[in-house]
Amino acid sequence: MLQQRYTEERSAGQLVRRVLSPKNVIVFLAILIIGYLVLTPAIYLFIATFFSGGAFTLDAFRRAYGTSGLDSMVLSSIVFTVGATVLALALGTALAYITVRTNVPFRSLIVATSLVPLIVPGLLYTIAWVMVASPNVGIANQIGNALTGGPWFDIFSMPGMIWVEGTHNVPLVYLFMFVAFRAMDPSLEESALVNGATRATMLRRITIPLMRPALAAAALVVGVKTLGSFEVPTLLGVPGGIFVFVSRIYYVMSDFPYDTAAAGALSIGLVVLAILGTWALNRMQGDGKQYATVTGKGFRPAALDLGRWKWPVAIGVLVYFLVTTALPLFVMAYNSLLPHFQAISIRAMSEFTLQNYVDLFENPIFARSVGNSLLLAVGTATAIMVLTAVAAWVVVRGRRRSRKLVDQLTFIPMVFPGLVIGLAVSFVYLRNPLPIAVYGTLLILLIAYMTNFLPYGMRYAMSSLQQISAELEESSAVAGASWWQTWTRIVLPLMFPGLMAGWIYLLIVAVRELGSSILLYSPGNEVIAVLIFQMYEEGELVDISALGVVLVVFLSLIVALVHKFGSRVGIRL
Amino acid sequence: MLRIDNLRKTFDVPSDQRGRGRATASAQLAAIDDVSLEIHEGEMFTFLGPSGCGKTTTLRSIAGLERPDSGEIRLSERVLFSRGRGRDREVPVNRRGLGMVFQSYAIWPHLSVFDNVAFPLQVMPRRDRPKKKVIEERVMRVLATMELDAFAGRSATKLSGGQQQRLALARALVTEPPLLLLDEPLSNLDAKLRESLRFELKRLQHEIGITSIYVTHDQVEALALSSRIAVMSKGQVAQVGAPRDIYTHPESKFVAEFIGNSNFLPATAVESGNGTAIVETPQGRLEVAVDRPLDATASYLIGIRPESVEVLAAETAPAAGNGFSGTVAARSYLGEAVDHIVDIGGYEMRARVNPSVSFPAGTAVRLRIDPATISLIPTEGASR
Structure with a gap:
């Protein structure tokens, strides 16, 4: 009986059933949606830039790059990106090394505090630094004004931009390097010492070269993020007359009549720069497998004895956290209690009031944008994790051709900064290819967010699937389960903790997102970050402070809850 | 009982393992090169050879996890796979109805001992699927045979190495398959445990009397367990015979060397x-x-x-x-x-x-x- 069932000639019906199997349908749909999300913005950006009235033209490039100050913009972009990336890499790597490999005091405290800045959105962090170090009103400059009659710091400068962007990205580098140092076999360092190397030689010749793949990976993530950073160049660079690609694009797009083609030309230049950087770093990263430093074994952390440097290092680290984390948060909390922005003084403290918070919760736009942000964040996180669960499966287990296709498709958004995605998505939905209204609705933001954050979701989904041995799926197939049964009963349950971790990460980044929202929101569809940006432009610093405190507390609560309950289901952030 | 005819399979070996956007050249490597074998009812048949000799690929081709380039695999009268000899046929892996024990045991960590064993019955096509109560009876019966009935409700990851092996066997046997495939099931264990489980495996195979194919690179294991052995080298069968035959009458230097x-x-x-x-x-x-x-x-x-x-x-x-x-x-x-x-x-x-x-x-x-x-x-x- 079995024999007959399976050896019959393939009929047309069987063929249709085979082609339309759940596996093929689901994989095809996922690739289709990802392809649509990734390729439509790229294609429309290209068309809007190179074609005018149906004819090919380079006019947009002439308008965009012909204006004076081109070299200084390109130079500023590179200086800003390289400067902030190097700063973040140096600080993040040093912190990771100190906490993983030395006997510095308060180690666990340092680990915890070095991750706190992750929770503070970049926009709030930037605004906090304006409050700290703007030449006119900056609280830190009041000391200089009083002592030497002039400000000591100017945040509206290239060093100011590099400082703020760089220090904000330190936790990202820290996470990469923390994992890399943890996984490194300490005996590799020890054998250098045994063979007569000094500690300095060991660091230079052994430790740093071994960390090269991890460093390159961290540099890639931070560098691309910095190049596409919106808040720092716009808030700190523009007032000082320093333009980079992103702020120039925003500037072009906020000047009526909009020269969308010129903005497109600038965007393409920016993407090319990002591709070049990615390519260079990929080469530096090498195979990644050439050094078998990661053996999956837990090493006994052989702490490097800092000796008499123990306390100076600890104090240095502590001061660093006071300056980069505690100071901005403190300034924000302080100002949220004041009726108007002012210097720190005893008199000011007597005016403390909760009125800003009352105003905030009575502001209908605040309530609306919180609702929008949450809706978008939950929608984006859910949609991306569902899509990337399938996409990751195709990349990790699929056939060679589809694996490559999906891998490359999901990587493309990495080189498109948020603002460029916003611009490109606006091009798409001005000539809406979909049968439903998108422009001027929350849907356009959802689409932009999904494109923007797809690579992040992919990273979580891939790493969770890579931890699941292929034999677990094969044994299910041998046991008689269909693809769908294996997928729902084995693969998804095993991937679930990793998918949840990705979901929460996306939730947090989506709530913070400004770059891709700023060109796409419309009245009624504001999100939190856009509201903060508008308030900043109107100079409502104390109201922003109140909002910032609420937002940071809210995001901290999410992270704390996940930390507390997540470990039960195996979620690690 | 199981007949393999002229099975061939080549793999693409990418010279550059990963590389976004980089061209990957690839070379062809013959994993199985014209393998023909016949395995009889009730035998414990072993594929023995060094790594890369094609033994695992042959086993996985029988299971349906690999698709050979050409050749034929028949189980009794049923064609499981046929390609390049008239009409191509292929029974998908999940419809072959075989039992398999994986090298890592592949025990699903999110399921209990009971659910691991019940899975093959639960995923049967609806018309063949036993009733819930029957499933429970059959699972408990096979767990009792493996002396695991006391652990039915326990999380599968909490079992010891030996218990995990018995669980993997229970799962492979619960549907009473005509053929059991074992892919180096002892290779992850330490030497002492390996020896005791080897005897255990032999005893169970003898008691149940199921036709089995066993893959290993360990000649001692092969000699101790098998009714017949196929020594494989570079994708080909070097010699087939009873353990004593292989041991005393190796037909080539390779076999002689491999056997000690x-x-x-x-x-x-x-x-x-x-x-x-x-x-x-x-x-x-x-x-x-x-x-x-x-x-x-x-x-x-x-x-x-x-x-x-x-x-x-x-x-x-x-x-x-x-x-x-x-x-x-x-x-x-x-x-x-x-x-x-x-x-x-x-x-x-x-x-x-x-x-x-x-x-x-x-x-x-x-x-x-x-x-x-x-x-x-x-x-x-x-x-x-």
């Missing part, structure tokens, strides 16, 4: 009688046991196991007898035995002897070899 021979000498027949023959080697003449007269014009290779070489002091032993005279070049103490490297006219022969026998380097010794323990391997030009 380490002394090889070229030889030609000098005198060939009934039962015994005299062969000429560069180190001298030797008597060899044969089942049929040797071909006087052919050349052979003789294989001598280190443990079949007896080492005697030259002064006390007569120069006569089957063997060679030589000088000890080196020795090494192994605890349960002592290895001697003895120089016999330019050839270094390895002899493994009882630890009570031990000669320092430089001692003149006499090596004695029982004719029955010498294997005669035909080389080019010799008929078998």
Whole structure:
């Protein structure tokens, strides 16, 4: 009986059933949606830039790059990106090394505090630094004004931009390097010492070269993020007359009549720069497998004895956290209690009031944008994790051709900064290819967010699937389960903790997102970050402070809850 | 029962493992190169060979996890796979109805012991699927056979190595498949546990009487467990036979070496009688046991196991007898035995002897070899 069932000639019906199997349908749909999300913005950006009235033209490039100050913009972009990336890499790597490999005091405290800045959105962090170090009103400059009659710091400068962007990205580098140092076999360092190397030689010749793949990976993530950073160049660079690609694009797009083609030309230049950087770093990263430093074994952390440097290092680290984390948060909390922005003084403290918070919760736009942000964040996180669960499966287990296709498709958004995605998505939905209204609705933001954050979701989904041995799926197939049964009963349950971790990460980044929202929101569809940006432009610093405190507390609560309950289901952030 | 005909499979080997956007050149590698085998009802059949010999790929092709390029696989009268011989057919992996134990055991960590074993019954096509109660009965019965019934509700990851192996077996057997596939199931265990589980496996296979195919690279395991062995090398079957056959009559140097021979000498027949023959080697003449007269014009290779070489002091032993005279070049103490490297006219022969026998380097010794323990391997030009 079995024999007959399976050896019959393939009929047309069987063929249709085979082609339309759940596996093929689901994989095809996922690739289709990802392809649509990734390729439509790229294609429309290209068309809007190179074609005018149906004819090919380079006019947009002439308008965009012909204006004076081109070299200084390109130079500023590179200086800003390289400067902030190097700063973040140096600080993040040093912190990771100190906490993983030395006997510095308060180690666990340092680990915890070095991750706190992750929770503070970049926009709030930037605004906090304006409050700290703007030449006119900056609280830190009041000391200089009083002592030497002039400000000591100017945040509206290239060093100011590099400082703020760089220090904000330190936790990202820290996470990469923390994992890399943890996984490194300490005996590799020890054998250098045994063979007569000094500690300095060991660091230079052994430790740093071994960390090269991890460093390159961290540099890639931070560098691309910095190049596409919106808040720092716009808030700190523009007032000082320093333009980079992103702020120039925003500037072009906020000047009526909009020269969308010129903005497109600038965007393409920016993407090319990002591709070049990615390519260079990929080469530096090498195979990644050439050094078998990661053996999956837990090493006994052989702490490097800092000796008499123990306390100076600890104090240095502590001061660093006071300056980069505690100071901005403190300034924000302080100002949220004041009726108007002012210097720190005893008199000011007597005016403390909760009125800003009352105003905030009575502001209908605040309530609306919180609702929008949450809706978008939950929608984006859910949609991306569902899509990337399938996409990751195709990349990790699929056939060679589809694996490559999906891998490359999901990587493309990495080189498109948020603002460029916003611009490109606006091009798409001005000539809406979909049968439903998108422009001027929350849907356009959802689409932009999904494109923007797809690579992040992919990273979580891939790493969770890579931890699941292929034999677990094969044994299910041998046991008689269909693809769908294996997928729902084995693969998804095993991937679930990793998918949840990705979901929460996306939730947090989506709530913070400004770059891709700023060109796409419309009245009624504001999100939190856009509201903060508008308030900043109107100079409502104390109201922003109140909002910032609420937002940071809210995001901290999410992270704390996940930390507390997540470990039960195996979620690690 | 299971018939494999002319199975072939090549793999693409990408020269650059990963690379976004980089061109990946690839080379072809023959994993299985024209394998034909027949496995009989109730046998414990072993694929034995070094890594990369194609044993696992052959097993996975039977399971349906790999798709061969050509050839045919039949289970009784049912064609599981056929390609390149008329009408192509392929039964998908989840419809072959076989049992398989994976190298890692592949026990699903999110399911309990009971649910792991119940899974194959639960995912059966709706019309064949037993009722819930029947599933429960069958699962508990097979768990009882494996002495795991007390752990039914427990999380599968909390089991010991031996229990995990029995769980993997229970899961593979719960549907009462016609054929059980075992992919190096003992290779992840430490030496002691491996030995006890080997006996356990043999006992279970004997009790259940299920036709099994076992893949291993360990010749001791293969010899101990199998009814028949196929020694594989470079994607081809080098020799098929019962363990004793393979051990005493290796047909090629590869098989002899893989099964534990380490002394090889070229030889030609000098005198060939009934039962015994005299062969000429560069180190001298030797008597060899044969089942049929040797071909006087052919050349052979003789294989001598280190443990079949007896080492005697030259002064006390007569120069006569089957063997060679030589000088000890080196020795090494192994605890349960002592290895001697003895120089016999330019050839270094390895002899493994009882630890009570031990000669320092430089001692003149006499090596004695029982004719029955010498294997005669035909080389080019010799008929078998």
